[in-house]
Amino acid sequence: MFKIIKMAGNSFGKLFKLTTFGESHGQAIGGIIDGCPAGIQLDLEKIQTELNRRKPGQSAIVTQRKEPDTVEFHSGIFEGMTTGTPMGFVIKNANQKSKDYSHIKDTYRPSHADYTYDEKYGVRDYRGGGRSSARETACRVVAGAVAKQFLKEIQFNAYTASVGEIELETAIKDLDFDLIETNPVRCPDAASAEKMEAYIKQIRKEGDTVGGTVQCVIRNMPKGLGEPVFDKLHAELGKAMLSINAVKGFEYGSGFGGTKMKGSQHNDLFNEDGTTKTNLSGGIQGGISNGMDIYFNVAFKPVATIMQKQDTINKQGENVEMEGKGRHDPCVVPRAVPIVEAMAALVIADYLLQNKTAKI
Numbered sequence: 612m613f614k615i616i617k618m619a620g621n622s623f624g625k626l627f628k629l630t631t632f633g634e635s636h637g638q639a640i641g642g643i644i645d646g647c648p649a650g651i652q653l654d655l656e657k658i659q660t661e662l663n664r665r666k667p668g669q670s671a672i673v674t675q676r677k678e679p680d681t682v683e684f685h686s687g688i689f690e691g692m693t694t695g696t697p698m699g700f701v702i703k704n705a706n707q708k709s710k711d712y713s714h715i716k717d718t719y720r721p722s723h724a725d726y727t728y729d730e731k732y733g734v735r736d737y738r739g740g741g742r743s744s745a746r747e748t749a750c751r752v753v754a755g756a757v758a759k760q761f762l763k764e765i766q767f768n769a770y771t772a773s774v775g776e777i778e779l780e781t782a783i784k785d786l787d788f789d790l791i792e793t794n795p796v797r798c799p800d801a802a803s804a805e806k807m808e809a810y811i812k813q814i815r816k817e818g819d820t821v822g823g824t825v826q827c828v829i830r831n832m833p834k835g836l837g838e839p840v841f842d843k844l845h846a847e848l849g850k851a852m853l854s855i856n857a858v859k860g861f862e863y864g865s866g867f868g869g870t871k872m873k874g875s876q877h878n879d880l881f882n883e884d885g886t887t888k889t890n891l892s893g894g895i896q897g898g899i900s901n902g903m904d905i906y907f908n909v910a911f912k913p914v915a916t917i918m919q920k921q922d923t924i925n926k927q928g929e930n931v932e933m934e935g936k937g938r939h940d941p942c943v944v945p946r947a948v949p950i951v952e953a954m955a956a957l958v959i960a961d962y963l964l965q966n967k968t969a970k971i
């Protein structure tokens with residue numbers, strides 16, 4: 612008897628829709644962007660630049676897998692312009708080292724998707740984590756980079772806000788986003804970035820991993836995006852962020868901090884033009900954008916694969932010891948920055964198409 616189980620959930624978005632395919636050690640990963648409006652003059656170099664911000668091997672504090680991550684578009688673009696037809700794209704895998712994974716064929720890394728994939732499907736491509744690998748996020752970055760070009764007037768700026776206990780202490784209004792790409796951690800404050808980088812290096816030496824947070828600010832937002840009641844704008848942003856590998860938390864606006872305030876402190880009072888004097892709402896009220904900046908935090912856990920011995924179980928349910936092998940990120944946060952921006956751009960593009968009255 613076959614178990615009737617297939618993998619669903621490979622698509623994101625209603626009207627601006629991305630479907631991805633591929634595994635970390637297969638021939639290629641890629642996707643189809645369906646619903647991108649016609650007539651957008653695409654800058655392909657900008658799309659590649661976004662991919663380069665995410666790609667493995669980019670610095671000493673990330674996985675040392677070396678992938679060119681060159682995107683090839685196979686449809687949907689004519690003479691540099693989107694045609695409104697499905698945009699198929701492929702990124703070839705070039706640097707797989709599958710033998711690093713033979714030890715997890717029948718054994719489960721603690722807190723990795725190995726166990727749940729095996730339990731659900733009964734079969735899994737364990738090489739490099741297969742479909743559960745964060746390599747899939749390269750496809751999201753491609754689609755997000757296309758969405759950003761559709762949403763030219765809207766600015767998406769994500770950056771590393773913490774690594775372990777080390778936090779960026781500058782208030783959002785005082786940040787200089789031009790500093791984000793000036794260090795390998797992608798933190799817009801040189802002193803914090805240095806501490807974070809040193810800490811990630813130390814953690815790597817210990818064969819361990821560490822988590823952190825990415826903060827994202829969306830500026831120049833149109834008013835009126837968001838579909839109450841179940842499809843509130845922040846609900847979709849939350850889903851988008853929580854679908855990124857290793858994400859454990861999402862908060863927007865005042866977030867969990869707001870629970871400690873009184874209404875009299877928390878309410879954003881209006882200016883006559885409808886803007887607000889404060890923005891604890893994070894640019895969204897009633898699930899609808901109010902034109903103020905949207906800002907949110909995304910929490911990333913420490914990567915599950917560590918280079919230390921741990922107790923675990925095998926497929927037979929026996930207790931065994933295992934140690935991670937291969938090339939992994941000691942902290943995913945610096946490479947997650949462009950992924951967060953990409954997912955935010957996909958949400959805003961989709962909601963803009965759903966809301967025909969919005970103007971940008």
Ligand SMILES: C=C(O[C@@H]1CC(C(=O)O)=C[C@@H](OP(=O)(O)O)[C@H]1O)C(=O)O
Binds near residue numbers: 675740743937938
């Ligand atoms: C390849 C990427 O990251 C990979 C994510 C990953 C995992 O388990 O998620 C495991 C590693 O794969 P490999 O062992 O094949 O090097 C990482 O390098 C990428 O992001 O493009």
